[in-house]
Amino acid sequence: MHYLILTGMSGAGKTVxxxxxxxxxxxxxxxxxxxxxxxxxxxxxxxxxxxxxIAIAADVRSGEFFDAKAVTKMIDxxxxxxxxxxxxxxxxxxEVLVNRYKETRRDxxxxxxxxxxxxxxREERNRLMPLRETANHLIDTSNLRxxxxxxxxxxxxxxxxxxxxxxxxxLSFGFKRGIPREGDLVFDVRFLPNPxxxxxxxxxxxxxxxxxxxxxxxxxxxxxxxxxxxxxxxLLPHYITEGKHRLVIAIGCxxxxxxxxxxxxxxxxxxxxLGYHTTVNHRDIALEQAHWETKSEYQKGEP
Numbered sequence: 001m002h003y004l005i006l007t008g009m010s011g012a013g014k015t016v017x018x019x020x021x022x023x024x025x026x027x028x029x030x031x032x033x034x035x036x037x038x039x040x041x042x043x044x045x046x047x048x049x050x051x052x053x054i055a056i057a058a059d060v061r062s063g064e065f066f067d068a069k070a071v072t073k074m075i076d077x078x079x080x081x082x083x084x085x086x087x088x089x090x091x092x093x094x095e096v097l098v099n100r101y102k103e104t105r106r107d108x109x110x111x112x113x114x115x116x117x118x119x120x121x122r123e124e125r126n127r128l129m130p131l132r133e134t135a136n137h138l139i140d141t142s143n144l145r146x147x148x149x150x151x152x153x154x155x156x157x158x159x160x161x162x163x164x165x166x167x168x169x170x171l172s173f174g175f176k177r178g179i180p181r182e183g184d185l186v187f188d189v190r191f192l193p194n195p196x197x198x199x200x201x202x203x204x205x206x207x208x209x210x211x212x213x214x215x216x217x218x219x220x221x222x223x224x225x226x227x228x229x230x231x232x233x234x235l236l237p238h239y240i241t242e243g244k245h246r247l248v249i250a251i252g253c254x255x256x257x258x259x260x261x262x263x264x265x266x267x268x269x270x271x272x273x274l275g276y277h278t279t280v281n282h283r284d285i286a287l288e289q290a291h292w293e294t295k296s297e298y299q300k301g302e303p
Contacts, residue, residue, distance in 0.1 A: 001049065003041055003083060004156065005075060006057040007131050008090035009124060010109050011097045013141040013149065014057055017090060020150050024157045026053040033065045034058050038078055053157050060124055061109045068130040075134075088156065089128070089135035091181070092142045097121050136167070136245050138182050143283055155279065165240045168276050169248045172206070172264040174256025174284040183250030185235075187228065187263075193218055195258045203292060205285055206261025215262040225263070229270055236276065255291075256284030 004026070008014055018028045027049060032040060037056060044054050060066050075085055092100075101108060101117055110120040132138070139152055173180050175190065195201040195214045204211045215221055232249070239247055249267065253259035261282050268280035 001045060001051075001084065002053050003044075003085045004053055004055045005037070005071075005085060005087045006055055006090070007059050007071075007087065007128065007135075009092060009097060009121070009128065010060065011100045011104075012090045012092040013139075013144075014059065014090050016146070017088075017139075017149065017153060018055065018057055020153045021053070021055045021157065024053075024154055025051060026055045026157060027051040028055045028057070030057045031061050032056050032058055033062045034067070034071045034074065035065060037071070037074060038083075041078065041083055059109075060127060063109075066127075068128050072130045072134055086136040086156070087131065087134065088137040088139065089132045090139050090141060091125075091132070092140060093178070093181075094118070094121050094125075096142045138246065138248070140180060140182055140283075143177070143287055145286060148281070152279075152281075159277075166236060166244060166276060167246045168236070168268075168271055168278045169246070170264045170268040170271070170278060170280045171248055171250045172256055172260035172280075172282045172285070173250055173252045174254060174260070174288060175252050176254060177256065177284050177287070179252065180248070180250050180283060182248045184248045186250045186252065189224070189251055189253050189259045189263050192221055192224070192253075192259050192263075194254070196255070201258075205257045205289070206259065206263075206265065207282075207285070211258055212262045212265070215259050216266060221263075225266060228267065232267070232271065233274065236271075255288045256282070257288035261285055 006014055006017060018030055022028045029040065037058065040056065041054070058066070058071060075087065079085055098117060098121065108117055108120040110123055111117070115123060137156055139149065141149060171180055171183065179186060192215060195211050198214065201211050201214060206212060206215065236247070251260040251264045251267070264280050264282065268278050271278045
């Protein structure tokens with residue numbers, strides 16, 4: 001039986017994630033007080049449930065009952081006695097969280113402590129840091145569409161029980177929207193020729209073959225990829241030796257739709273060929289395409 005401890009920032013989408021996990025066949029329990037984690041898992045073992053995964057959400061809503069360091073220690077101890085446990089941390093940027101709370105008009109769980117919304121978010125982030133640092137899976141929903149979240153959760157459920165030594169996520173992004181907080185290794189590929197300024201390529205993305213060819217066939221790109229892959233082949237076995245379970249390789253260009261996407265796809269494919277469990281996600285590609293469409297409509301409306 002496989003357990004998933006779901007935690008993270010309030011307003012980041014844990015409730016939505018629970019609903020998706022239920023649709024995928026997981027048995028889900030929301031807002032379980034931490035001291036009940038092990039007794040509940042023991043009850044599930046005794047009942048011999050047939051669900052592919054038991055998902056348990058635990059976070060600051062438990063108030064005084066919640067202590068991230070204690071929860072982390074509890075999870076480690078449960079693993080030592082044979083429980084198969086993964087942890088999923090869901091987060092979003094402070095700005096996104098503030099906007100979501102303003103839209104829903106709900107109170108933050110820590111607002112009862114006399115904190116402003118901004119202060120409550122910062123305090124929650126600090127309290128949850130021990131769980132974030134040890135999480136097997138991390139999802140940032142700041143710019144994530146529902147379909148992309150569903151895809152990530154489906155992969156977590158399908159891979160439940162399998163234990164690859166290192167999960168590698170290759171993430172493309174645009175520097176103009178900020179460096180992803182979850183990036184362990186961050187590569188800046190803004191030095192590569194930019195297809196955005198080529199008329200026939202500007203409205204395409206790094207997922208399109210013509211943009212891929214433009215980016216990957218350039219001599220400086222080929223040289224960069226040789227050096228980059230050589231470094232990754234050196235680093236990844238050492239991360240495994242040190243016990244790291246998840247590694248996020250972030251590739252950034254200006255907007256996050258052309259160069260970074262093509263490079264991320266290439267690196268992900270090469271790492272898969274080398275036998276690593278790899279996923280690839282494109283944080284800003286949909287936002288950049290929406291920006292192009294808005295700009296185009298605006299220009300059409302100009303006199």
